[in-house]
Each structure stands twice: as C-alpha cells, then as structure tokens.
Amino acid sequence: MLRPGDGGVPGDLELSGDLIHSDPDFETPAMYDLVVIGGGSGGLHLATLAARVGAKVALIDKRPPGEKGWLAAWLPSKGLVQAARLVRQIRGAGEFGIHVEPPRVDLAAVLNRLRSVSQASAADRSDEALAARGIDVFHGTAAFEAYDTVLLNGTGRIEGQRFVIATGSRPAPPQIPGLSEAGSLDDASLWSLTQVPESLTVIGAGPIGMEFAQVFARLGSKVTVLTDEDRVLPREDPEISGHVACMLTGEGITIKQRAAIEKIEQRGDQKVCIYNDGDTGERAEVSSAEILCASARLANVEHLNLEAVGVHADPEHGIEVNELLQTHAVRVFAIGDVLQRHQYTHAAEAEAEVAFQNAVLRRRRKIDYTSLPWATFLDPEVATVGSAEAQAKADDLEHHVFRVNYADIDSARIDGRPEGFAKVVASPSGKILGATILGVQASLVLQQLVLAMDAGLGLGELAETTQIYPTYGQVIRELAGQFQATRQRGFMATALRFFYGFQPRTAAVDGASSRTPDAPHGSADDASAASHSTGPAHGHGH
Numbered sequence: 306m307l308r309p310g311d312g313g314v315p316g317d318l319e320l321s322g323d324l325i326h327s328d329p330d331f332e333t334p335a336m337y338d339l340v341v342i343g344g345g346s347g348g349l350h351l352a353t354l355a356a357r358v359g360a361k362v363a364l365i366d367k368r369p370p371g372e373k374g375w376l377a378a379w380l381p382s383k384g385l386v387q388a389a390r391l392v393r394q395i396r397g398a399g400e401f402g403i404h405v406e407p408p409r410v411d412l413a414a415v416l417n418r419l420r421s422v423s424q425a426s427a428a429d430r431s432d433e434a435l436a437a438r439g440i441d442v443f444h445g446t447a448a449f450e451a452y453d454t455v456l457l458n459g460t461g462r463i464e465g466q467r468f469v470i471a472t473g474s475r476p477a478p479p480q481i482p483g484l485s486e487a488g489s490l491d492d493a494s495l496w497s498l499t500q501v502p503e504s505l506t507v508i509g510a511g512p513i514g515m516e517f518a519q520v521f522a523r524l525g526s527k528v529t530v531l532t533d534e535d536r537v538l539p540r541e542d543p544e545i546s547g548h549v550a551c552m553l554t555g556e557g558i559t560i561k562q563r564a565a566i567e568k569i570e571q572r573g574d575q576k577v578c579i580y581n582d583g584d585t586g587e588r589a590e591v592s593s594a595e596i597l598c599a600s601a602r603l604a605n606v607e608h609l610n611l612e613a614v615g616v617h618a619d620p621e622h623g624i625e626v627n628e629l630l631q632t633h634a635v636r637v638f639a640i641g642d643v644l645q646r647h648q649y650t651h652a653a654e655a656e657a658e659v660a661f662q663n664a665v666l667r668r669r670r671k672i673d674y675t676s677l678p679w680a681t682f683l684d685p686e687v688a689t690v691g692s693a694e695a696q697a698k699a700d701d702l703e704h705h706v707f708r709v710n711y712a713d714i715d716s717a718r719i720d721g722r723p724e725g726f727a728k729v730v731a732s733p734s735g736k737i738l739g740a741t742i743l744g745v746q747a748s749l750v751l752q753q754l755v756l757a758m759d760a761g762l763g764l765g766e767l768a769e770t771t772q773i774y775p776t777y778g779q780v781i782r783e784l785a786g787q788f789q790a791t792r793q794r795g796f797m798a799t800a801l802r803f804f805y806g807f808q809p810r811t812a813a814v815d816g817a818s819s820r821t822p823d824a825p826h827g828s829a830d831d832a833s834a835a836s837h838s839t840g841p842a843h844g845h846g847h
C-alpha cells in the first residue's frame with residue numbers, strides 16, 4: 306500500500322490558487338488509497354493501474370451488478386461502422402469482377418452480433434475480473450459527504466485518501482420546440498431499433514453524427530444531416546470537412562449546413578424538421594421516419610454533491626481541473642469525458658495515466674495533449690494530430706506542408722480506395738507539428754506520426770524508416786520523402802555542386818520523370834508539393 310512518506314513516494318501536491326481542503330499533511334484513517342467514481346474507459350484504466358502497484362482501490366459505478374448490456378456506445382457504434390463498410394464492399398464487388406446479389410440488411414441480427422461482441426469485451430471488466438485484479442467494486446451512485454468520504458446510494462460510506470471522478474458524459478437533446486413530443490433517438494437509445502428506418506434526419510455534424518449518417522445511409526436509410534455550423538466535422542481542417550461533405554453527398558446523403566432548426570412537427574408517421582436554410586435564407590423542411598440527435602453532450606456532474614467539497618463543475622463545461630487534473634479540492638481529481646475536453650476513450654486513458662501519477666504515486670505530472678490523436682470512423686477514416694495548417698499560420702510558425710494523395714499510393718489503387726489525402730505540417734527542420742489524414746487506415750497510418758512526435762523524431766528520421774510495400778505505410782514514405790527532397794535540393798545540392806560539380810535538375814524535370822503526366826500533386830519527388838506558410842497549399846485530393 307502506498308502512503309505519503311513511504312520510501313520513493315513523494316509528499317502531497319502543492320497547488321496555488323483558490324483551493325479548499327488543502328491541508329496536505331492531514332491523514333484520514335482512510336480505508337482506500339484511491340476511490341474511483343465511474344467505471345468506464347478512464348475509471349477502469351486508472352483503477353487497474355493503481356491496483357497493479359498495490360494501492361487499495363475502490364471503484365464505484367452506478368450500473369447494476371452483472372449488467373450485460375452495451376459496454377459504452379463506442380463499441381457497438383464501431384460494430385455498426387464495420388457492418389456498413391461490408392455493405393459498401395459487397396455493393397462494390399462488381400468493380401473487382403465479383404458479381405453478387407445486392408445485400409439485404411437484417412438490423413436485428415446486426416445488433417445481436419454486436420451484443421455478443423460487447424458481452425465478450427464486458428467479461429474482461431466484470432466484477433470478478435476486477436476483483437481478481439485487486440479492485441473492490443461497488444454498484445450505486447456516489448455523492449461526496451466530505452473531502453474524504455463519499456456516500457454510496459445515500460447510505461454506505463466509502464472513505465479514501467484520493468478520489469478520481471470519471472463519470473463520463475451523456476447525449477444532450479437540443480432544445481427545439483416539438484422535439485420531445487415527436488420523439489427522437491440518440492447514441493444511447495438507437496440500439497432499440499429493430500429495423501433500419503426508411504428515412505433519418507441526423508441533427509449535428511460532429512464525429513458521432515457523421516459516423517451514424519454514413520452507417521444508416523449504407524444500411525438503407527435516406528439520410529439528411531442538419532447542422533447550424535458552416536461545415537461538417539468543424540474541429541477538423543476545413544479541407545477535410547469539404548472532402549467529407551463531398552464524399553457523403555456522393556453516397557446520397559443530403560447535408561444542410563447553416564441550418565437553424567425552428568421546430569419539429571409530427572405529421573402522420575413522419576417527423577418534420579422545419580429550419581431556416583442559411584444558404585438561401587428561406588424556410589425549408591425535411592421529413593423523416595426518425596430523428597437522431599448528435600449535437601451535444603453534457604458532463605455527468607449532477608448528484609455527486611460536488612459543492613460539498615468545493616469542486617467547480619457544471620454539465621456544459623464539465624469539471625474544472627488544473628494541469629495535474631486536480632480539482633479545487635486537492636484530493637479530488639477528474640478525468641475523461643466529464644472534463645468536456647477530448648471526448649475519446651484513449652484521451653480518458655491518457656488522463657488516467659496522469660491521474661495515476663499524481664493521485665497514486667504523488668508526483669506532479671502535467672497533462673499534455675500536444676500529440677493526442679483522434680479519429681472519426683467514417684469509411685474512409687479521418688485521423689488527426691496536433692496543429693493544423695491554419696493553426697500554424699495563425700501562430701505565425703515557420704512551417705512547410707507536405708501532402709500526398711491516396712490516388713498515388715499503390716495499396717489504395719489495389720484496394721480500389723483512391724479517395725483521400727494526407728497532409729503533414731512540419732517545421733523547416735522536419736519536426737512534426739501536426740497531421741491530418743482522410744483515407745483508408747488513416748488512424749493506423751497517423752500512429753507513425755504520433756509515435757514520432759512523442760519520441761522527438763522528425764520527418765528526416767521517418768524518411769530513414771523502411772515501410773513495407775505495398776501497404777498504406779507508403780503514405781508516410783511519400784510525406785517523409787518530400788521533406789528529404791526539399792533538404793536535398795537545398796544544402797546537399799549546393800555541397801555536391803561545389804565539391805563534385807553536380808548539376809541538380811529542376812523540380813519540374815524531376816516531377817515529369819517520376820510521375821505520370823496526369824498524376825495529382827504530391828508524389829515523393831515533387832518538392833513543389835511542399836508549401837511554405839507564405840505560399841498557397843497544394844491542390845485538393847479530388
């Protein structure tokens with residue numbers, strides 16, 4: 306068991322600012338070294354890390370014991386993405402000379418399979434599995450009674466040295482007149498569908514909304530997306546948003562941007578969204594059998610009695626923490642969706658690692674999101690890390706942008722998936738500032754750049770790494786190759802001319818020699834594919 310003052314365990318954290326219950330030397334006769342509230346992605350990871358080093362850990366989750374439902378929406382949602390990808394592959398088989406009947410989707414069977422997948426994953430997180438790891442699991446809702454005590458279901462007391470809140474978030478229905486009367490689905494309730502709705506209006510064009518829009522369109526719904534933003538996936542590079550909108554429109558999805566929904570009416574078996582079309586300035590409407598709300602999420606901070614311990618929080622903004630993920634009550638930390646920062650499983654886990662260092666090992670590790678990647682599981686995927694091109698420009702950072710089109714990658718040609726592009730923003734020395742990829746296996750390809758960022762490696766080092774051919778690793782080879790080309794045309798060409806009298810060819814000659822005449826920008830030998838911050842970026846993927 307780890308206690309302050311034990312060998313190798315630094316003392317309590319010191320925080321500046323308006324903190325309450327900040328007597329760092331006060332020791333409670335606590336039963337637990339760590340009490341984790343919320344047993345989802347972040348909470349489970351943290352509890353496991355703490356138990357592994359011998360800390361006495363309590364994990365409290367409001368789900369009833371032995372619940373055999375969905376783990377969390379992310380898992381079945383990825384199963385739906387896979388089912389929809391299969392539908393596309395089957396429909397496109399003719400392109401490969403394989404002739405098959407059009408697919409028939411049995412949604413109940415699709416969801417049954419996903420239930421089994423969820424249950425298989427849930428087994429690893431059962432009470433028995435957690436107990437075997439040395440974690441005491443409690444079922445019920447937790448509310449703070451004092452800085453060192455929570456009440457379970459209003460009665461049982463659980464005392465702890467440190468607390469970590471990991472209660473996640475929930476879908477928030479938009480405040481639209483008529484919505485509650487007409488009824489709508491969200492990522493928590495859509496799993497009760499027994500058949501694919503003949504038509505579906507998705508409200509919200511963030512990652513969850515766009516993933517479901519594509520899934521249901523492929524499964525057979527006529528899908529309309531309504532968003533009040535001026536582009537889809539607003540967190541992404543605008544070029545990505547434009548390509549994704551084009552791609553989904555090409556699949557038959559109607560996307561209405563700048564659409565302000567006024568009200569919703571039920572007419573017969575149809576739900577009608579009446580909205581103001583920001584493009585035309587006119588009133589318009591769209592009818593559908595179902596509406597799926599995916600516009601906002603709220604942090605689960607109510608019922609925790611956070612006021613009692615001085616933790617600042619509200620459902621819209623989440624729990625306020627410092628860089629150590631510590632709340633205004635120094636013994637209470639928070640991680641995951643409840644922070645309303647990066648709503649991803651791996652972000653919750655990364656935060657769990659920091660909370661483990663600070664709450665259990667009593668170190669002072671700051672959270673750093675610089676190389677936190679994220680992906681939207683469209684088909685093909687979108688994956689991003691770090692500063693976008695626009696951000697580098699806004700920050701006035703000297704940078705180059707290297708890009709490659711999937712159409713130039715042999716794997717993409719072989720797989721018949723030429724749509725998309727990859728773009729990396731790098732400093733003149735090759736340090737990776739950020740990258741964004743739209744294309745098959747984008748999340749996997751991006752991971753090489755993430756590893757490089759974490760390890761302090763740049764495009765120069767990546768250029769020295771051999772990528773297996775033919776894989777989508779060629780995307781990295783091309784990007785890193787472009788960086789090398791700019792260097793070789795600079796210092797190295799000058800040196801070779803000086804010492805050996807080499808006469809470097811011009812970029813235009815190189816480009817012509819290495820690419821077919823109609824190939825788009827972005828092959829490894831095309832140094833012109835690198836654009837400096839002061840110049841325009843190069844052409845679009847398609």
Ligand SMILES: Cc1cc2nc3c(=O)[nH]c(=O)nc-3n(C[C@H](O)[C@H](O)[C@H](O)COP(=O)(O)OP(=O)(O)OC[C@H]3O[C@@H](n4cnc5c(N)ncnc54)[C@H](O)[C@@H]3O)c2cc1C
Nearest residue numbers: 343345346347366367378379447472473641642648649650
């Ligand atoms: C449709 C959908 C698709 C997604 N897809 C992805 C994806 O592809 N990749 C990705 O990285 N992320 C994805 N996410 C996001 C991901 O699910 C979350 O970011 C992640 O689960 C957050 O982890 P968490 O620990 O903060 O919260 P959660 O995993 O939500 O866990 C919170 C836990 O707290 C418990 N709880 C809540 N209130 C209390 C209380 N008062 N007392 C006790 N227990 C309580 C809940 O029962 C729950 O078990 C997706 C989310 C959705 C909705």
